[in-house]
Amino acid sequence: MPNNLRVVIDTNVFISSFFGGIPRDIINLWKDGEIVLCLSQSIVEEYINVLSRLGLKEKEELFKLRRLFAEGYNSVFAAHTPKLKVVKNDPDDNKFIECAVALDSQVIVSGDKHLREIKKYINIEIISPREFIERFVRNR
Numbered sequence: 001m002p003n004n005l006r007v008v009i010d011t012n013v014f015i016s017s018f019f020g021g022i023p024r025d026i027i028n029l030w031k032d033g034e035i036v037l038c039l040s041q042s043i044v045e046e047y048i049n050v051l052s053r054l055g056l057k058e059k060e061e062l063f064k065l066r067r068l069f070a071e072g073y074n075s076v077f078a079a080h081t082p083k084l085k086v087v088k089n090d091p092d093d094n095k096f097i098e099c100a101v102a103l104d105s106q107v108i109v110s111g112d113k114h115l116r117e118i119k120k121y122i123n124i125e126i127i128s129p130r131e132f133i134e135r136f137v138r139n140r
Contacts, residue, residue: 005136006076008038008100010093010110011046013129015054022129026109029137030074037075040099044069078102089114100124107132 009026016023029035048062069075078099085094093115096108101122108126110116115126127135 005035005107006038006100006103006105007035007132008043008096008103008105008108010096010108010112010115011043011050012111013109014047015050016111016129018051022133025133025137026129033074035074038078038099038103038105039069039075040078040095040102042095043099046095076103089117097121097124097126107136 007026007030009030013023013026017027018024026035030037048066051062051065069077083094083098093112096110096115097118099105100108101124105124108115108124109129109132110126111128116128118126120126
């Protein structure tokens with residue numbers, strides 16, 4: 001895996017990491033400093049909102065997560081993102097591409113079919129969690 005690989009992680013993958021499997025493996029790569037998580041305000045807000053809706057309302061867990069984001073723990077944060085209209089069927093997903101463009105990310109990891117249908121935007125690959133692990137982790 002390239003050093004300092006910048007990765008945008010779609011909300012469905014981030015949330016799924018709390019339940020284990022490949023998504024957790026990807027988040028562990030971030031926590032272990034093997035990938036750099038690319039974030040924007042709208043992505044962080046969506047992560048927190050979905051976790052809250054799913055019942056992760058224990059203040060301590062959300063506080064720890066917010067602190068990791070705020071401290072820039074193995075992450076970079078886009079202060080400004082371009083406004084793009086790439087994902088026609090689900091415009092809310094454009095925030096992931098916008099973040100990737102703003103932060104020069106090489107990869108978006110997503111389980112969302114609308115994003116994955118695009119496959120590639122400029123030099124940014126949009127791949128599933130399994131593809132990410134197979135291509136960037138198992139082959140290193």
